[in-house]
Amino acid sequence: MGASWSTALASVAEKLNAGRIEWMLLGSAATALRGVAIVPGDIDIAILTADDVIRAAGVLPTPDVVGAVESGGFVPADWISTVAEPVRRFGDAGARWTFGRWYVEGVKVELAHIDAPAAAALMVETRAPLVWQERETLSCHGQAIPTVPIEVQLATMVARQQDARIDATLAGIDTGLLKVPLLRRAIRDKRSEVPGMVVPESVQGLGLK
Incomplete structure (x- = not known):
């Protein structure tokens, strides 16, 4: 585009x-x-x-x-x-x-x-x-x-297994400004819809561990 x-x-x-x-x-x-x-x-x-x-x-x-x-x-x-x-x-x-x-x-x-x-x-x-x-x-x-919010978008990317987009996103934003409680909530709620969702290490390392 x-x-x-x-x-x-x-x-x-x-x-x-x-x-x-x-x-x-x-x-x-x-x-x-x-x-x-x-x-x-x-x-x-x-x-x-x-x-x-x-x-x-x-x-x-x-x-x-x-x-x-x-x-x-x-x-x-x-x-x-x-x-x-x-x-x-x-x-x-x-x-x-x-x-x-x-x-x-x-x-x-x-x-x-x-x-x-x-x-x-x-x-x-x-x-x-x-x-x-x-x-x-x-x-x-x-x-x-x-x-x-980017935190909610990241949960969507994880659910869709968009690893390349996750990597590009984490490289393009200031991860220190992420709202970790919101990211944790978004991933938890998305997992209730996609039970088999696997969170990659790059996202877990943002403070979810």
């Missing part, structure tokens, strides 16, 4: 902040924004409420296209949010998604609210309300970027 991801992120942030939409940057863009040497494939954003995903269509560049609304619990790869269909809703009682997709400055931007009752008490990325209490505000081209 190249350097344009940060320009796109700043443009999205300006619009969401002006629209007073509660949001949080996730995924690879959140990691890269901290100076980690990875290139995001897209921009993933969590939205606090389902209604605000719909409101985002009023502030993001949504084309005035009228087409047939497809049904089914999936999102086609070529689908984007339009005036006629600003969001897709799918999932089940375990995780109900309200989802929107845009292209900003040529970069794919995906917004989602996920209602997942089983994760309500967990400190996990994307689906749980608890993580919103730990948001950090970073900056991108002068725009405020509410961002998922």
Whole structure:
């Protein structure tokens, strides 16, 4: 995606902040924004409420296209949010998604609210309300970027066995600033979802032993 991801992120942030939409940057863009040497494939954003995903269509560049609304619990790869269909809703009682997709400055931007009752008490990325209490505000081209805590992201990387990304992240951040209790909680809660999760030595050495 190249350097344009940060320009796109700043443009999205300006619009969401002006629209007073509660949001949080996730995924690879959140990691890269901290100076980690990875290139995001897209921009993933969590939205606090389902209604605000719909409101985002009023502030993001949504084309005035009228087409047939497809049904089914999936999102086609070529689908984007339009005036006629600003969001897709799918999932089940375990995780109900309200989802929107845009292209900003040529970069794919995906917004989602996920209602997942089983994760309500967990400190996990994307689906749980608890993580919103730990948001950090970073900056991108002068725009405020509410961002998922890196400690919670590390737990996600461990669960996904993303060893190369873990190494890049630990090399790119000041590990002395990590909140060890938060990291410990995030790993514990992620392990409740992924019982076989193995924490690598590089992460254990951050104070988890």
